Amino acid sequence: MSRGSEPTLIASVQRALRLLEVVGEHPGGVTAKSLARSTGLALPTTYHLLRTLVHEGYLAKLDDGAFIVGGQVTGLHDAALVQQVRGRIRGLMVELREDLRAAIYLARYHDGEVQVDEIVDSPRAPRVDAWVDFREAAHATAVGKCLLSGLSEDERADHFHRYPPENLTPRTITGLRELVERPEQSLVTDTEEYSLGTACLAARVLGPGSPVTLAISFPARRLATTGQYVLPLRSAAGEISRVLALAGGRAAWT
Structure with a gap:
C-alpha cells in the first residue's frame, strides 16, 4: 500500500x-x-x-x-477489558522504567508459586539474569520476599518446606526463622542476595486475590541512590493498585 x-x-x-x-x-x-x-x-x-x-x-x-x-461477543468483551487493564499497567511500568532507568517486574503469588507476569526492560536497563528460577529463589529476591510477606507464617513455612532456602551468593539469607517470622513489609530490598552485582527493590500492590508486587532491578553500584527510587516505585505501585481496584475481578491474569 x-x-x-x-x-x-x-x-x-x-x-x-x-x-x-x-x-x-x-x-x-x-x-x-x-x-x-x-x-x-x-x-x-x-x-x-x-x-x-x-x-x-x-x-x-x-x-x-x-x-x-451471542456468547462469543461476551468473551471478546471480557478479553478486551483484561487487555485494557494489562495495557494500562504495562504503560505505567514503561514510564517507571524510563524514570528510574531500571528493569521493572510485575509478579504475583499464584497457586503456591512465585509467578512473574510482566517484565519491562531495555538495553539501557536489562532484566536480571534469571539463573535460578524465581519460584525456587523467593527467599533471595525482593520480588519473592515482598510476595511472601503478604502470606501468613504458616503459608510461608509451607513455601520454604517445598523450596528450602539455599545460598545463591555470599549475601543470601537462608535462616528459616528469619524468613518465616519476617514481619509484614510493604517495601523490600534485595542487596546482591540473588545475583552478585544486582540489587532489587519491591513494593506491594494492593489488589483482589493473591499477593502482587511491583519491583525494579538495577546495578548494585547504584545502591547509594536507592532512596531516589522509593517514592516513584511506591507511586507506581499505588497507581497499579487503583487500576486493579477499578477493574475488580475482571483484571484477573490468565
Whole structure:
C-alpha cells in the first residue's frame, strides 16, 4: 500500500460488524427486517450475514425470530477489558522504567508459586539474569520476599518446606526463622542476595486475590541512590493498585 493511499477494506466484514453494533443497541432483540432497514442492507444479504454470525456464536436467534448478542461477543468483551487493564499497567511500568532507568517486574503469588507476569526492560536497563528460577529463589529476591510477606507464617513455612532456602551468593539469607517470622513489609530490598552485582527493590500492590508486587532491578553500584527510587516505585505501585481496584475481578491474569 503506497503512502497516503486508502487502506483496502472488506465490505462484508464491515456489514457484519454494523449488524453486531445494531443488535447490541436492542437489548430485547431485533428482527432481520428491522436490521435490514437500520443498516440499509438488502434483506437477503442481511439474512446471509446473520446466519454466519449465529453459526460463529457472535449472535443468537430467539424462538420469536429476533436476534441478540451471542456468547462469543461476551468473551471478546471480557478479553478486551483484561487487555485494557494489562495495557494500562504495562504503560505505567514503561514510564517507571524510563524514570528510574531500571528493569521493572510485575509478579504475583499464584497457586503456591512465585509467578512473574510482566517484565519491562531495555538495553539501557536489562532484566536480571534469571539463573535460578524465581519460584525456587523467593527467599533471595525482593520480588519473592515482598510476595511472601503478604502470606501468613504458616503459608510461608509451607513455601520454604517445598523450596528450602539455599545460598545463591555470599549475601543470601537462608535462616528459616528469619524468613518465616519476617514481619509484614510493604517495601523490600534485595542487596546482591540473588545475583552478585544486582540489587532489587519491591513494593506491594494492593489488589483482589493473591499477593502482587511491583519491583525494579538495577546495578548494585547504584545502591547509594536507592532512596531516589522509593517514592516513584511506591507511586507506581499505588497507581497499579487503583487500576486493579477499578477493574475488580475482571483484571484477573490468565
